[in-house]
Amino acid sequence: MSDPDIPNRNAPERTEWPHWLVVNIPGSDMSKGEVLDEYVGAGPPQDSGLHRYVFLLFKQPDKIAFDEVKHSITDGNRFPFSIQKFAEKYNFEDAVAGNFFRAQYDDSVPELYKQFKI
Template identity: 45%
Template sequence: MESDDIIPDSLDEAPSAKVTVIYPGEKEVDLGKELTPTDVIEEPKVSWDADPKKLYTLSMIDPDAPSRENPIYREINHWLVVNIKGNDLTTGETITPYRGSRAPKGTGLHRYIFIVFEQSGQIAVNEQDLKTERRNFNLRKFAKKYGLGKAYAGNYYKAQWDSSVPELKS
């Protein structure tokens, strides 16, 4: 994660574990491997080495909006689920529904980062705008506000514009 500047762009230090992310069609996320927006349009299966008695938060962000050279919307919140028991996402509370990669035309490769935090207990997220406003999310501030500490597990892929997937304005 250091080689692609995820540290320091979005995290202060590397997570100690890996998040396994597999999209339909057996497209697996592998630390910076490029995938197409078509590959990642549907919600993936996500897992990590988890204690089934503990709670976790899963976040997926794009720190490169609208481009890596000009990230004025850093970070785009692509997915946020809290209070996950172990690594069973069906037990968690989805704050921001999953949205796959849709980099704007001509903006180059974007990094799409999956981060898992171990929670010290149940959290109540009271920010309604996280359900609708995806731009200018700040993973560091969110983690600090909810006492999440350092990232426990992570993974990422890169993707760029793909004419077969419609662009979104936000």
């Protein structure tokens, strides 16, 4: 799950912000996958409009030894990231499933940001 609208959808200057990244999932059992980025809920910056939060699922041909930095729920420094570059690096084919939702800043966002150690 990533947010490609950083800092906002009209002027994405950085890269995507990965909210959740799980790999090496055996079958459909997410709980047995390897978490590279722990889940962080949606938290668009104030006055940045609607952000898209995109879920993509890629089929892995085999278990892969990923050499990515792992990010805990308190790690707010997850840049740079690009799901396209990640998929290319590990030779993933096209996504087999995807979905998204949109969210914008609300009063819960400051509480979400308090967890980060940047």
